[in-house]
Amino acid sequence: MQFCNQSLYGGITLGIAIDSIKSKLNCEVLHDELAFEVRWAVAGDSIVLQLVAKLEDGEYMAFGPSGDNAKTQMVGGDPAVAWVDKRTLKGFAEDYYLDAKSQCAGVRGSCPDQRLVDNTNSIRLLNAALVNGYSIVTYQRSLKAADELDRAVLTNSSQAIIWAIGPLNSRNEVSYHPHFTKGDKLIEFGRPPVWNCPMPEEDDEPAAAAPQREPAQKQPQPAQVIKPNPVPTPKPVAKVEPWDIPAIQCYEPPDGVFYAQMGPTGGKQGYSAITGHVGWGISWYINGLLIPEINVVRGRKYTFVVEGGSNPDVPARYHPFYITNDPVGGYFHKTDKEKEGVEIYAGVRRTRSGALTAVGVGRLCNWTPAQTGPEADEFPSFGAYQRSLTLECEEGSPGVVTWTPDRHTPDTVYYQCFTHRHLGWKINVLDECDAQEADESRVVQAVALPDDLASEESVQ
Structure with a gap:
């Protein structure tokens, strides 16, 4: 054949x-x-x-x-x-x-x-x-x-x-x-x-006429053409509008503590629509929000309580947190060429050999969808989707990353995963912040830092 x-x-x-x-x-x-x-x-x-x-x-x-x-x-x-x-x-x-x-x-x-x-x-x-x-x-x-x-x-x-x-x-x-x-x-x-499978359609186009030679000649039958099975032509795909996820403003939270946990990307209206990048179905949640933009002020100290997983032997459950000028992330697996021009501002420590090791490592907490219920694409807003998620945490302690942006910090940096690409999003670095008090628009999980981690610093 x-x-x-x-x-x-x-x-x-x-x-x-x-x-x-x-x-x-x-x-x-x-x-x-x-x-x-x-x-x-x-x-x-x-x-x-x-x-x-x-x-x-x-x-x-x-x-x-x-x-x-x-x-x-x-x-x-x-x-x-x-x-x-x-x-x-x-x-x-x-x-x-x-x-x-x-x-x-x-x-x-x-x-x-x-x-x-x-x-x-x-x-x-x-x-x-x-x-x-x-x-x-x-x-x-x-x-x-x-x-x-x-x-x-x-x-x-x-x-x-x-x-x-x-x-x-x-x-x-x-x-x-x-x-x-x-x-x-x-x-x-x-x-x-x-x-x-359903039987394919036959080719309904007439075969080209053969040149006339001898009247008695019989022309060979054309070979049949097998086409894909018919499926209705889909309507043009409308541009997906991303969910409106509120940014974390420069005056919130008042204590400057952020909780970095893992969760789903939210279907077509979530990560991919917000960032323009294809993810892996998981992404960072900051204070319960799917990859919000974070606004910070130079000279102020910030603390990220990291709960992205601590077992490097299970890549799908290991997401060290770091802050960088790289919009892609995944520094650990970049080539030397890809690392050129990449700066890291928090979340790593340099060893005596000069290698960078992640310190933004802690127990795994996942915002988890219900096993039964609507798919992410069926929710009209992130708020409605968020209410369908439940935070599930493993045993263990969180990691802590501290960071004080200064005059050398670019206006835009990114929170990312040290071992995987495209899990995080933007941090906007400001010179000053309107010190207006605003009503808390979001409930932020309050967790006391363990005594043995409260003073843990990352090297900038």
């Missing part, structure tokens, strides 16, 4: 009559609403797969073996991440290893194999196209695990798989995905071909 050079179903000839699709290829629906399908054929010691989905610009689709053959498990999974750049029409298929449920930071998290070990991209891109709004990517991989970052594709039994659809971040790497495998999904890759 010809599957490579003529393998794209989206309007490109496959050379297989539509009536015989069911006897030639496998197909399974992964997400009906987005018309996300996986199609495949086993060929010798390799497997050719095709992912088809209705994606928005800048989104990826991922599919591959689960981290556990018997159940769907993201950690340890070996997916291919595929997308088509809608500007250049160039296709991509990258081999990933999912070390943890967090963004790729250094050698931990959800990372391309190539970021972890050289020459370990075991995915071979065969073709890619955009057809009628569908992203279609065809790729090939070995049935066996090609290296220590891969998992084998089983052909003698059912196997659990994982899939996801989400936005690419600024590095063209995966970020938090709103659509993903729920429950256990198993596929028998070695089965006889079964087409468990």
Whole structure:
């Protein structure tokens, strides 16, 4: 069966009559609403797969073996991440290893194999196209695990798989995905071909007339064209208006104490709409607010009570707090080139060797959504969304970061996570503050600092 050079179903000839699709290829629906399908054929010691989905610009689709053959498990999974750049029409298929449920930071998290070990991209891109709004990517991989970052594709039994659809971040790497495998999904890759998808449409365009030669000559029938399954064309996506989250003014809180905790990004109206960056589904909450802008005054001392996690062995639960001139964050995993021009004003200490180590480390507190209830995008305001969250804290003590901005501090700096990118937002540094007293517009959690941490200083 010809599957490579003529393998794209989206309007490109496959050379297989539509009536015989069911006897030639496998197909399974992964997400009906987005018309996300996986199609495949086993060929010798390799497997050719095709992912088809209705994606928005800048989104990826991922599919591959689960981290556990018997159940769907993201950690340890070996997916291919595929997308088509809608500007250049160039296709991509990258081999990933999912070390943890967090963004790729250094050698931990959800990372391309190539970021972890050289020459370990075991995915071979065969073709890619955009057809009628569908992203279609065809790729090939070995049935066996090609290296220590891969998992084998089983052909003698059912196997659990994982899939996801989400936005690419600024590095063209995966970020938090709103659509993903729920429950256990198993596929028998070695089965006889079964087409468990809606049947594609036939090409309704008439074939070009052949030149007239001999009257008795019979022209060959044109090969059938397999198109993606029909899905109603979506309406143009309206620009998402970010939630109106009040800034923390220069005169509040009166004691200059801020509580830095973790929480969800708030869907499309939250982090991404406010900052213009793609996050990982978690972000800083300051005094119970999702990434508010903070206004501070030069010469005044501020204290940040940090509850972002203290276990570096679990990247998804470890978020040291620091203040920097860098709008991206994640200083710990930056290259030497990326660190050029980056200043850190609080949250780190320099060791005798000259290395910087984070001191903004404490127990983990999470603003947690209810397990049942509306999704974040269904809330009309942040205030309504905030009332659906519950603060859950682990045992342990918070960390403390102190900071006194001075005349050398830029007018705009950022509070960030030392080990992950794009979790925080802006701090506006002012020369003076209108000393007007204002009614407290927000309830701020009051927590006494532990005696052994109250005097802890970070090196500026």
